[in-house]
Amino acid sequence: MGDKRYKNHLVILQHGFHATSQDFNIFINYFSKQSQLDNCLFIAAKNNDYFLATHEGIDKIGERLFKEVKEIYKENQQCEYISFIGHSLGGLIVRYAIGLLYIDGFFENCCKPINFISLTSPHVGSRRPTTTLYNKLLLFGANNFLSITGKQLILTDSHILIINDENVEEKEEKEKEEENTLPLLVYLSEGIFLKGLKSFKNCSLYSNIYNDLQVSFCTSDINVINPYRLTFNNIKFSKKYRHIIENNSEDNYNNSNNNNNINNEIIENHFKHDTHHELLKRIIINLNQIKFKRYHMYFNSILSHTNVIVRREWLNSEGYDILIHILDHFENSKSLSSYN
Template sequence: MASASVPFIRPRYGCSQRIPRFKLWNGGNGGSSSHSSSSFYSPCCSSFDHRLCFSFNFCNSSGLKICSEHPSFGIQAMSTTQGNAVIPKGAAKLKDEPDHLLVLVHGILASPSDWTYVEAELKKRLGSKFLIYASSSNTYTKTFNGIDGAGKRLADEVMQVVQKTKSLKRISFLAHSLGGLFARFAIAVLYSSNPLVSDQLDLADSKNENPENSACSSNRRTIAGLEPINFITLATPHLGVRGRKQLPFLLGVPILEKLAPSVATFLVGRTGRQLFLTDGKPSRPPLLLRMASDCEDGKFLSALAAFRCCIVYANVSYDHMVGWRTSSIRRESELVKAPRRSLDGYKHVVDVEYCPPVSSDGPHFPPEAAKAKEAAQKEPNIQNTVDYHDLIEEEMIHGLQRVGWKKVDVSFHSAFWPFFAHNNIHVKNEWLHNAGAGVVAHVADSLKQQESSTFITASL
């Protein structure tokens, strides 16, 4: 197994120490690989406590030995012997078929061709077990019809792919920009609270003698009938684009930010109103606030929490479309100066941190928020806009922080064309935006980490 350099991850809330890396030694072939702690001690398990399935208890009960060495710990796989097994008919063919669906979701005014480089690179790095599918249901001006409409179309498209490919067992999403919001809506449509039942999980449970872990496996939920593994977004405006420098090309100029919601509605229709949090009646919460909770519109938070790992990649600067705060789901007070040195092996990836779930009673839409929304709709002056946005942003963060996130900061300050950051982060064009190749490599290794931990869980 080839080694991959994965940076330290530092927790954000209430802890100043970085989480050490773990190493998995394959005693059978003499190889070694390095994985971040997110694969094994479940810091990337994004649901509430019931998602902490691959914990140290699992390691101890399944024959994995925790080895302590300075300056980090290691996890050593105990050797196992296998007897002669009878291979059923068709097993060889099934083995070669993909069992992990990776859905690529593009952003506004875009198309599947935006993923040409990423798709080729991921196929090369991930192998034949992944079915990499670039969504085509929301191309170009279809992205103007609203996040909810686009999300439903994406959900229908994913279901069609799943129904046509019977070998699929797992599912992940990789989305860029507005596509991240489409994907968040789609997974709520595709979410099922019925426990996941598959031969793979039955095998894992039968080999697992720890009752705590068995209960954990039985509580898993599905997305499109498959086991959810990774939910990854690149420069996605999770908190909308209303407010100070959330839409960076406005340069924070008050008069421009005041006019932006009206112009956005004219240019990009229903999607614009939703991004600027002015959609719907004053008494009704905006869509993005509803998407930070479980409500009558969908189990948005439960769907996110079902994934083993949720990751946000955010440009710290030079992104003219999406600000650092909204793409990294942070308060302004939480934005600290990002490192300028790239992590080893991942050019322009400057920092990785894990933010564990924070207990909260979820987002609210109090009467003062309804009044502020009405004022922002009728008289969009600077004060009304700021007051309303501050209220809604804090409520959205309250909801979304109930899920654990790995937050990856990206800085193209040293790139030849740093102002292409929004497209660099996913290499929209291989010739113009190839500065983002290191980011794509980091995404691929993050996907491989979770795939490796899934394989180990099922095999032990």
Template structure:
């Protein structure tokens, strides 16, 4: 049986997350209490081809998606899905179902609900703090999981990057008494082996972003809806906060809280309190899915973390019968990234600084094109299949995520 639920029966008492630096807010605690009292309230029941019942339970604190029929060996991999601006947990529902259907004995999917609708105007940092608290709650609710992955759409990718920085820890894996004290030369290496990186206490595996403006929306054609017109691109940073609040300031790098640097610039390196790049580097793989065409919200460069000359040429784009809208896949090693950085002679502008910071760790790039699709004008939501009836052509992109997902 497939279930989409917040699983209140597994919700523990009020959690103590002081080890991660969190103190749950009263609204969150009240919400957890509400979940306990509400119980499982089924609002939609459907049948699959295997004659299984699909239950959709809305309890107001996100959705857990899992196969209740898997009982012998419960899944050990928690997948967190994060929505973009003005989004909700429902945005990833199609993809969540596909993950559970194909990897039913491997993954439990949680569609985040802590940053929905106008809460997405609060800014990347505040949203990231809320997401971090939610992830801690979910991880406690599923004590059998040992691994964690993230898939985030649009602005949600920046929020997820902030959250993993807050959740990052180096966990000791053995006692110091196990050090080989007879060989002083090995002591430093042994000390390093005493710790392993964890996100919310779990082993980080996949960090996947989908049409995320990693470099912000400031710059030429980074917000394609402005059509590259210089006048509009100059005015956008001055007016974005009127429409999308603090999130607009962060996207256009106009924030300077307490006289500091823009948040997106801070997030491309480790800070004293938040280890942004260490957290990213702790995942076994990082993947950036990007729309090469027709995305009116997020440009190709910013979503694929590339310079203009690094974007694939049209003659390099290919068509795969299994994934018809995947047109280019780029897998690079850390050495390739370091060589690329050292060989680029570019002034250290804001965009270049973010690229150099983010590519301290290797990324896979997957370029997507809906150029021949009737749904191309809504490419920004089609790439995640936000609504199957409007975005069904993105199903092969979701399938590509599943087929390449590390377990």
């Protein structure tokens, strides 16, 4: 693996809702054995491991990750580059921390940002159309039993976010007019959070097209429709990565919507029955300013959500080809002849 002093690329992994850093044990063990990544230092963030930590709100969790990254860097100041891998809610937690690191000058003065990799993360939240009793029950549960984080994911929270060049101050709405507040996920799609994400050399989204009980395709892919609903029987899979859907993109893997053109009419028609229509539209349009690489996956299993990180060897080993795909598409500082 090489001496620690030769590791110049810090890779931070953030777990999701009701999870812990140990969920990345197999992931890190696999990546740490790859000779092409022997300059990378893989660390699973631990400050949000305690019971119900992920209930306290993406902002609070993200702030803890921000502080943890700075502490990790103090112990590894030989690192010149940094990448983030977020699973599930971890993708949003990472995005919040990235905004704080951006205004803190971390990317300018400490580590240059290379990879942002999101693995089945609810970037547009977890709202569902209230057209069925099942969806209504899910929204009720998120709003009443998943604490602050649940409200944030369905955009029923109300915040004032004061942003300047030195800090970010978030307050619960109390005396301010309601029209001056926004759900946190809206703030997370613009301003310093969007600028911070834009600074990464490579931004990738991995999304399950079906069978992901925790995170639906559209919110993970930052899209408004699932293109596989009518074409599922005709999809082709990569020969090398048997759960990655193949397409005619430049690298022969599905990279749908790489041009990031959003059809406003489709957005209008899709969200017209949702009371949060304008907010959802705003989030999607904002985030699609990023030139994401999109990779679509399919597992014939309800374990899809945890297969993508091979959370448990005996239960999720089917997902090893996803680890191989991430490895093959991981931008490493060793291969960068220059960085601007």
